[in-house]
Amino acid sequence: MPASEFDLIAAISERLPAPSERVRVPSGDDAAVVEGDPPSVVSVDAIVDGVHFALEAFGAEAVGRKALAAGLSDLAAMGAAPGEAYVVVGAPAEMPDEQLLELADGLAGVATRDHVSIAGGDLVSSPVLVVCVTAIGYEPDAARLVGRGGASPGDAVAVTGELGGAAAALSLLGIGAGDQSQTRSAVPPQLRESLLARQLDPRPRLREGRALAAAGASAMIDVSDGLGADGGHVARASGCRLEIDAGRVPVAAGVTAIAGGDGPALELATSGGEDYELLIAIPPERLAEARKAAATAGGTTLTEIGYVTEGQGVALRLPGGGGIAPRGFDQRRGSRSGSAG
Amino acid sequence: MPASEFDLIAAISERLPAPSERVRVPSGDDAAVVEGDPPSVVSVDAIVDGVHFALEAFGAEAVGRKALAAGLSDLAAMGAAPGEAYVVVGAPAEMPDEQLLELADGLAGVATRDHVSIAGGDLVSSPVLVVCVTAIGYEPDAARLVGRGGASPGDAVAVTGELGGAAAALSLLGIGAGDQSQTRSAVPPQLRESLLARQLDPRPRLREGRALAAAGASAMIDVSDGLGADGGHVARASGCRLEIDAGRVPVAAGVTAIAGGDGPALELATSGGEDYELLIAIPPERLAEARKAAATAGGTTLTEIGYVTEGQGVALRLPGGGGIAPRGFDQRRGSRSGSAG
Numbered sequence: 108m109p110a111s112e113f114d115l116i117a118a119i120s121e122r123l124p125a126p127s128e129r130v131r132v133p134s135g136d137d138a139a140v141v142e143g144d145p146p147s148v149v150s151v152d153a154i155v156d157g158v159h160f161a162l163e164a165f166g167a168e169a170v171g172r173k174a175l176a177a178g179l180s181d182l183a184a185m186g187a188a189p190g191e192a193y194v195v196v197g198a199p200a201e202m203p204d205e206q207l208l209e210l211a212d213g214l215a216g217v218a219t220r221d222h223v224s225i226a227g228g229d230l231v232s233s234p235v236l237v238v239c240v241t242a243i244g245y246e247p248d249a250a251r252l253v254g255r256g257g258a259s260p261g262d263a264v265a266v267t268g269e270l271g272g273a274a275a276a277l278s279l280l281g282i283g284a285g286d287q288s289q290t291r292s293a294v295p296p297q298l299r300e301s302l303l304a305r306q307l308d309p310r311p312r313l314r315e316g317r318a319l320a321a322a323g324a325s326a327m328i329d330v331s332d333g334l335g336a337d338g339g340h341v342a343r344a345s346g347c348r349l350e351i352d353a354g355r356v357p358v359a360a361g362v363t364a365i366a367g368g369d370g371p372a373l374e375l376a377t378s379g380g381e382d383y384e385l386l387i388a389i390p391p392e393r394l395a396e397a398r399k400a401a402a403t404a405g406g407t408t409l410t411e412i413g414y415v416t417e418g419q420g421v422a423l424r425l426p427g428g429g430g431i432a433p434r435g436f437d438q439r440r441g442s443r444s445g446s447a448g
Numbered sequence: 449m450p451a452s453e454f455d456l457i458a459a460i461s462e463r464l465p466a467p468s469e470r471v472r473v474p475s476g477d478d479a480a481v482v483e484g485d486p487p488s489v490v491s492v493d494a495i496v497d498g499v500h501f502a503l504e505a506f507g508a509e510a511v512g513r514k515a516l517a518a519g520l521s522d523l524a525a526m527g528a529a530p531g532e533a534y535v536v537v538g539a540p541a542e543m544p545d546e547q548l549l550e551l552a553d554g555l556a557g558v559a560t561r562d563h564v565s566i567a568g569g570d571l572v573s574s575p576v577l578v579v580c581v582t583a584i585g586y587e588p589d590a591a592r593l594v595g596r597g598g599a600s601p602g603d604a605v606a607v608t609g610e611l612g613g614a615a616a617a618l619s620l621l622g623i624g625a626g627d628q629s630q631t632r633s634a635v636p637p638q639l640r641e642s643l644l645a646r647q648l649d650p651r652p653r654l655r656e657g658r659a660l661a662a663a664g665a666s667a668m669i670d671v672s673d674g675l676g677a678d679g680g681h682v683a684r685a686s687g688c689r690l691e692i693d694a695g696r697v698p699v700a701a702g703v704t705a706i707a708g709g710d711g712p713a714l715e716l717a718t719s720g721g722e723d724y725e726l727l728i729a730i731p732p733e734r735l736a737e738a739r740k741a742a743a744t745a746g747g748t749t750l751t752e753i754g755y756v757t758e759g760q761g762v763a764l765r766l767p768g769g770g771g772i773a774p775r776g777f778d779q780r781r782g783s784r785s786g787s788a789g
Contacts, residue, residue, distance in 0.1 A: 115545050116571055119552040126565035130532060139568040141532060141584075144485040149567065151534040151582055155574045191471060191482060193492040195580050200781045204456050211460040224467035226490065227480040230457055232782025233496045239536050239580035241492055243482075440541045441573025 171213025186320025187244030197233030272305035274379025336435020348418030512554025527661025528585030538574030599729035613646035615720025677776020689759030
């Protein structure tokens with residue numbers, strides 16, 4: 108029997124017939140790339156109550172926002188411009204219609220902000236709230252799209268923005284471990300709001316993704332499962348190894364106070380996931396241009412955090428020696444797990 | 449508060465921003481039609497354990513088959529050729545991997561048979577098994593696609609194949625009402641198998657859909673919620689009324705024996721749904737050609753069952769006078785409900 112989520116997905120893929128030649132990039136990347144004029148970039152994703160969000164703590168509007176933003180983030184990670192989204196909502200029969208309309212407001216807010224058309228959808232009965240989003244984007248020149256598999260030894264590894272905020276927000280919301288009364292008082296209200304927004308109103312890095320693709324990123328992925336896990340996806344797809352200097356990982360302000368120290372904060376920043384920042388590999392001589400491109404596109408920082416080398420997997424090295432085990436969210440089991448690399 | 453599934457969907461749609469001009473046919477039809485070369489036809493659908501299937505009774509392979517076939521049926525109902533499918537499986541952590549591989553075998557079987565590429569997917573944790581399918585099809589000339597909204601007074605109403613088989617199969621599987629021991633012995637084994645296949649291995653009418661579109665169907669829909677409910681969708685979208693002669697509705701062999709009489713059989717055939725046959729409106733002078741087209745495409749019968757008139761809703765008239773209330777599957781509540789028209 109397959110041991111891990113990735114082995115299982117590989118076993119499933121082996122059972123499926125080979126895709127047609129229309130499909131230029133099949134399953135396994137952030138999105139598929141399909142021939143046409145323009146070529147389309149297609150991503151599917153689902154979030155489930157109690158696994159990826161908690162309806163009661165989030166509110167229905169945030170569930171709608173998060174579902175669509177997560178789908179669009181996959182397009183960002185390919186360097187595609189968003190086009191249409193299709194949304195299937197599975198909702199308990201007893202869920203008030205009012206909550207479904209709030210969820211629709213969340214979808215509408217993100218669709219308006221990110222210029223995506225919600226072109227279709229479906230509403231079905233389900234014992235648990237589940238929102239499934241298909242996001243379709245476009246890039247007239249498919250050769251400009253950036254997958255996970257293009258990293259080469261010698262490339263620099265860099266990440267946009269700051270990490271750990273979305274995971275810290277879960278503590279603030281009273282989800283997961285930690286004494287909430289302590290964490291709530293540990294950060295000033297304004298910082299608290301900005302951290303909560305990382306979880307309740309995530310911003311897909313759409314403009315940054317296109318800019319980084321144009322600036323020469325060789326591989327790109329969005330940080331949804333966690334830096335260690337998503338770095339592992341790039342390493343696996345590229346057939347090489349990522350060496351990440353954990354001391355250089357940009358940790359969002361307030362995370363250290365909420366986590367209760369630098370060590371736990373770094374743990375959240377490297378394994379927390381759901382920050383929807385972009386992790387890239389890029390030839391080092393292009394890094395300065397890429398940094399400028401991210402700043403111009405969205406006022407977003409791009410921080411060099413390591414490099415690509417021969418081998419496999421991902422290492423998260425601590426400044427004083429030693430390292431952090433690269434952990435991430437196991438989608439199959441619905442929990443964090445180790446050895447993602 | 450919105451009263452029905454359709455009012456709620458309308459209220460949700462009102463909250464969403466208007467789609468871009470790329471979207472030629474937005475939400476509300478079997479599938480959206482999006483500009484491009486070729487134009488694409490996109491449908492999203494989800495099936496949930498305990499609502500649309502019962503994992504224990506169906507087996508995982510049939511769940512995979514049904515999920516993909518239902519998605520492809522929406523493409524059939526537009527007259528599009530299938531292209532790619534994307535599948536998100538939400539599965540309980542404790543579900544054996546073996547079952548997920550069987551589900552994949554079901555997807556693979558339909559993908560191979562119906563020439564569709566499974567180009568992407570996702571596997572997430574969910575307390576209940578849910579399979580969400582995005583089906584994308586193509587038709588180089590978007591003007592040849594047939595939606596729900598094109599029926600006109602004077603058109604004939606016709607349906608492919610036979611109805612009621614999928615609903616009768618649920619009785620055979622011991623799902624829903626009815627004394628199983630009686631129904632099991634009421635039909636010979638071979639007939640029993642062919643009825644079970646209507647539920648466990650439904651065949652989307654892909655070739656028939658394209659042939660009927662070419663033969664001049666003015667409106668088309670797949671019978672998934674039930675003849676009364678789906679007739680109601682056509683009536684609503686077309687702004688007219690469907691008069692159906694219930695006595696002419698083709699009832700699948702064995703359904704009368706299982707239902708325990710002609711009346712209950714007609715009830716299953718008109719409200720049961722999930723037969724994935726095609727219901728069309730068509731100018732009467734084109735009916736003979738359409739009948740020939742369906743026969744040539746798939747050896748499939750096309751039976752005239754009524755006509756389109758001014759007004760709204762759908763009537764299912766019984767031969768001796770009176771009628772059947774047009775009922776169908778309420779996706780929002782996960783149960784059969786009345787007044788679908």
